Amino acid sequence: MEEAPHGCPGIDSAQAGRGASCQGCPNQRLCASGAGAAPDPAVEEIKEKMKTVKHRILVLSGKGGVGKSTFSAHLAHGLAEDGDTQVALLDIDICGPSIPKIMGLEGEQVHQSGSGWSPVYVEDNLGVMSVGFLLSSPDDAVIWRGPKKNGMIKQFLRDVDWGDVDYLIIDTPPGTSDEHLSVVQYLAAAHIDGAVILTTPQEVALQDVRKEISFCHKVKLPIIGVVENMSGFICPKCKKESQIFPPTTGGAEAMCQDLKIPLLGRVPLDPLIGKSCDKGQSFFVEAPDSPATAAYRSIIHRIQEFCSSHPSLKGTEPSATCS
């Protein structure tokens, strides 16, 4: 569906094609006939494509800037440290694609082959896809409305040739809008193992994260757990801990207890994390002894445990590489 008119009632609405704002819309006839409400054939196509992907993990947060992309990248790095584990990282933040920079892949381009788009490989067992690879300049802005963003996400899920993959990690933009609805809807038949939700300790972040959790419940997306990022800062000079984002309402721990959701772990704020991301290097390699590295590894381990104790449902064939 191309650009919808302002005031579009939505293609699934009873008013689809019949509302006042529908006049003049090129899709009016389609919607009025009820065909707009028919399931998108891409859902089945994506289900087929996902047969070679064992586990699908969404990384979410209602709040921006809490470290989703940083976490997604390091989850990918951590899982790929085992050379027998095939990892794929998909960046569906269409307006602000940070993953290429964080993975040290800025300037790379996507290639087409007979079997679809080829991901860009960081390692033999770690492939990445992002709209960032489709932009020719770092200044290019992706000024797209929802329907066009949704089309891109559909292509990413249907047309990228991931090959045999143990973990597909999907990094998302902040919010609860088109990108989030689309990825859940397009993967409806393929099944998402669960969502990892990122937050920082302060109430302003938790407010948005509660909405994200509500979104997950609404769309029946299982929640693997919550990660509290930037949780405490150790001064490099005096080594004392302080809170940059004070947990005035009890932080993620209180929220998780309240909502009965697992707290996967807390990652302290290490200034080397930001620097590593800027350089496109794995923080685990730059600072292997940092408490933040230990925290990340423990969280990654818990995610792996969740995935193996909740085996993927229908639509998955045994992969050549078993995790």
Next chain:
Amino acid sequence: MEAVAEPGNLAGVRNIILVLSGKGGVGKSTISTELALALRHQGKKVGILDVDLCGPSIPHMLRAEGKAVHQCDQGWVPVFVDQEKTISLMSVGFLLENPDEAVVWRGPKKHALIKQFVSDVAWGELDYLVVDTPPGTSDEHMATVEALRPYRPLGALVVTTPQAVSVGDVRRELTFCRKTGLQIIGVIENMSGFACPHCAECTNVFSRGGGEELAQLAGVPFLVFCQVSAYFCLFTREGLVSVRMPQCT
């Protein structure tokens, strides 16, 4: 949901400033709030329009949560956050029955509400209307710029942190401003450094250099926003331009 443009509702607003960033979590809402409070401190009448529909933070920052929006002949009455009625605010946060409820809307519906926020809110006489936006360059931003265009906004303050990852996103926001004809008033660098409360050592927790690089790229003034002790301050190279003692945490 079609809103008929009511020129009356923004006719009394002298200056409109948008606060933008391609990147999330850089401090747009904090800076929008601090800017409004600093302007109020200078004796101005200020309104804040929060067009972040998925993550409306301004009501919390101004301790205005739970307040109700009333109707009048001209449309919605914005919520006054203070007794003296010097700061008014409109946010989707006031329209939600349950604050934890997610606004799970696709673009067209978000677009429609933003149009209403611009045309159907009785702002009255304001010296400044500060518009806080979500991160990105999508429906909310296009709707806001389109709806505000007839009222000729002063321009945009673009916020970044020092990190290259932030600059990477915010460069695209600068392109958005150029393409939509929005003047860039300045680039604000936030979270430049954190002073340890125990030993006062300042650490660059989010790297360094990004804001200045971005300002140079755009050829616009570079401003640094930071908290020094209890004061919120905005600096240019020439020195302090604004300082405020916060009344809320």
